[in-house]
């Protein structure tokens with residue numbers, strides 16, 4: 001199966017001012033984030049809930065931005081719950097999302113995005129209650145994502161800068177699936193995201 005990555009957002013952001021880049025990004029998320037992430041929340045609701053948790057935990061602007069954008073890969077790949085293949089075939093949305101954002105954001109933003117799936121594999125190996133707390137969909141996708149990390153994989157993971165941010169992001173990601181939860185609007189993150197952009 002050929003994976004289709006939508007280049008329109010990157011094209012719009014390229015060469016724009018940081019203000020325009022945030023505008024383009026948010027407009028895209030509003031427009032393309034209305035499909036369902038799972039049975040309960042849309043992609044946009046999931047992003048907003050994840051960012052709200054990061055903010056509540058007084059995370060750095062880079063990690064709040066990472067939380068907001070961590071599943072952009074799903075949107076640019078147009079993966080969503082209506083597509084049965086979404087949970088059976090791993091399209092590496094975390095890698096695709098991080099690469100897509102790399103021209104615009106520093107590694108402190110893109111690395112937690114890139115690692116939020118391996119972070120689940122790490123946490124399943126180190127925290128016994130963590131696996132039990134995962135949703136059925138997340139347990140199912142763990143298998144296609146490579147399963148629980150081995151000791152050697154965990155050691156390698158701990159060498160990567162920002163790995164702890166990825167673990168924090170992962171825990172918020174898992175909680176960001178609450179039906180009908182009221183959250184701050186996307187626009188309230190404008191300044192936080194703009195200050196993280198590479199000038």
Ligand SMILES: [Fe+2]
Pocket residue numbers: 046070071173
């Ligand atoms: Fe997520």
